[in-house]
Amino acid sequence: MGRKSIAEIRREEFAAAAFEVLSLHGMQGTTLQRVAEHTGASKASVLHYFSNKQALIETAMRRANTTLRKEAVALLSLASTPWERFYAVIEANFSPTTFRPEVAHGWIAMCAEVPHNPQFQRLQNAIYHRLHSNLYSALKETGADPAKANVSAHTVSLLIDGLWMRCGLQIGGLNRDEAMTQIETVIEQSFPNDIDRLAAREKMCTIAQAFVANKV
Amino acid sequence: MGRKSIAEIRREEFAAAAFEVLSLHGMQGTTLQRVAEHTGASKASVLHYFSNKQALIETAMRRANTTLRKEAVALLSLASTPWERFYAVIEANFSPTTFRPEVAHGWIAMCAEVPHNPQFQRLQNAIYHRLHSNLYSALKETGADPAKANVSAHTVSLLIDGLWMRCGLQIGGLNRDEAMTQIETVIEQSFPNDIDRLAAREKMCTIAQAFVANKV
DNA sequence: GTTTAAATTGACCGCTGAGTCAACAAAATC
DNA sequence: GATTTTGTTGACTCAGCGGTCAATTTAAAC
Numbered sequence: 272m273g274r275k276s277i278a279e280i281r282r283e284e285f286a287a288a289a290f291e292v293l294s295l296h297g298m299q300g301t302t303l304q305r306v307a308e309h310t311g312a313s314k315a316s317v318l319h320y321f322s323n324k325q326a327l328i329e330t331a332m333r334r335a336n337t338t339l340r341k342e343a344v345a346l347l348s349l350a351s352t353p354w355e356r357f358y359a360v361i362e363a364n365f366s367p368t369t370f371r372p373e374v375a376h377g378w379i380a381m382c383a384e385v386p387h388n389p390q391f392q393r394l395q396n397a398i399y400h401r402l403h404s405n406l407y408s409a410l411k412e413t414g415a416d417p418a419k420a421n422v423s424a425h426t427v428s429l430l431i432d433g434l435w436m437r438c439g440l441q442i443g444g445l446n447r448d449e450a451m452t453q454i455e456t457v458i459e460q461s462f463p464n465d466i467d468r469l470a471a472r473e474k475m476c477t478i479a480q481a482f483v484a485n486k487v
Numbered sequence: 488m489g490r491k492s493i494a495e496i497r498r499e500e501f502a503a504a505a506f507e508v509l510s511l512h513g514m515q516g517t518t519l520q521r522v523a524e525h526t527g528a529s530k531a532s533v534l535h536y537f538s539n540k541q542a543l544i545e546t547a548m549r550r551a552n553t554t555l556r557k558e559a560v561a562l563l564s565l566a567s568t569p570w571e572r573f574y575a576v577i578e579a580n581f582s583p584t585t586f587r588p589e590v591a592h593g594w595i596a597m598c599a600e601v602p603h604n605p606q607f608q609r610l611q612n613a614i615y616h617r618l619h620s621n622l623y624s625a626l627k628e629t630g631a632d633p634a635k636a637n638v639s640a641h642t643v644s645l646l647i648d649g650l651w652m653r654c655g656l657q658i659g660g661l662n663r664d665e666a667m668t669q670i671e672t673v674i675e676q677s678f679p680n681d682i683d684r685l686a687a688r689e690k691m692c693t694i695a696q697a698f699v700a701n702k703v
Numbered sequence: 704g705t706t707t708a709a710a711t712t713g714a715c716c717g718c719t720g721a722g723t724c725a726a727c728a729a730a731a732t733c
Numbered sequence: 734g735a736t737t738t739t740g741t742t743g744a745c746t747c748a749g750c751g752g753t754c755a756a757t758t759t760a761a762a763c
Contacts, residue, residue, distance in 0.1 A: 433645035
């Protein structure tokens with residue numbers, strides 16, 4: 272069953288290449304020619320598997336989002352308490368495999384296109400809705416006041432945005448640990464000295480590390 | 488002395504038009520032709536005043552940033568206490584004249600170009616440095632621990648980024664007031680029940696309103 | 704081994720965009 | 734009023750893009 276058709280393999284290859292080229296050269300510099308070269312194939316071959324450039328880039332973005340989501344789902348499945356779920360989401364959003372300037376470049380490039388591409392708009396909305404929903408439900412189930420959980424979820428997702436932005440712009444040489452520290456200081460103020468929270472943080476941190484190590 | 492040379496007038500016109508076109512059509516859709524049409528002039532005329540497209544867009548971005556900075560300076564000059572300075576910066580960053588989706592589109596488009604344009608990189612660095620510096624010095628002079636002031640300044644500037652991002656992506660129909668409320672809830676947790684702070688907030692809010700009304 | 708289907712590509716087309724240039728119009732200077 | 738300087742533009746070049754297509758190679762089926 273693992274056997275994939277050549278068509279599927281090629282589509283994967285080209286979509287992956289498209290995302291890399293996008294990260295490297297931006298939306299302007301992402302031409303069919305370059306994407307093709309990046310895989311060693313010809314431009315016509317790319318257009319054989321994708322009806323046009325827009326379709327290619329859209330699946331590239333969707334693919335990138337899927338890998339992020341999969342990691343989040345995997346970590347969430349290993350979490351057993353609300354706080355663990357909360358930190359699972361955080362860890363997934365700052366996974367060493369994805370929280371890199373190159374990936375952030377691709378993400379920002381997509382954001383810049385959102386106003387002119389309804390598909391991207393939908394995708395963005397879905398991403399934000401899922402993120403907020405995950406954060407909110409986790410926080411609420413810790414026993415927090417729903418209103419407070421809602422506000423905190425918004426704040427955290429805002430911080431995540433800002434941190435990804437800076438990762439892309441490479442301001443202050445931001446790295447994964449600093450990013451997570453930033454979130455922690457804010458959440459610490461809202462939920463101070465919570466023994467469950469701190470334990471969950473430790474646990475998900477090690478689980479995430481093991482998870483990454485395992486994949487390599 | 489107010490007399491400006493035609494060259495200066497044209498450069499202003501074209502730069503302003505370039506920013507508007509950028510906001511409307513994104514970086515891809517910002518062609519010399521469109522910018523020219525937007526002012527009623529010809530494409531060749533634009534190239535008479537700007538050596539090339541890149542130079543045009545760069546001055547457009549610099550110009551947009553300058554208007555933001557001027558508003559910040561004006562509000563800061565009306566502030567007399569540290570907390571008032573803090574809220575002057577906040578008000579300037581969420582001024583009704585600038586905190587609009589169209590402007591945010593332009594800003595995000597620039598961010599997407601940063602990795603491929605050293606000029607934009609420098610501009611971005613300058614903007615962030617100034618923002619953080621303003622926030623930090625204001626917070627520090629309220630008597631707060633410098634380390635705490637530093638962390639809070641970072642958090643607030645992160646939130647500002649995230650809020651502008653969402654303004655551009657038009658997620659959750661974010662408006663000015665909600666944005667400022669978000670910041671307030673976070674800062675309230677770090678500096679709770681501070682009578683000076685709340686007074687400063689009120690004052691700068693009304694000053695900013697008067698400032699905007701006065702300009703119209 | 705032959706036939707059939709799928710995969711791949713070079714050559715080509717139409718179009719649009721950035722940038723050049725020489726010609727023209729309009730002030731400014733004398 | 735003649736001359737020079739400045740502003741403005743249409744017509745042009747040239748390159749690169751997305752996209753089509755027919756031809757060719759490769760693999761599969763029988």
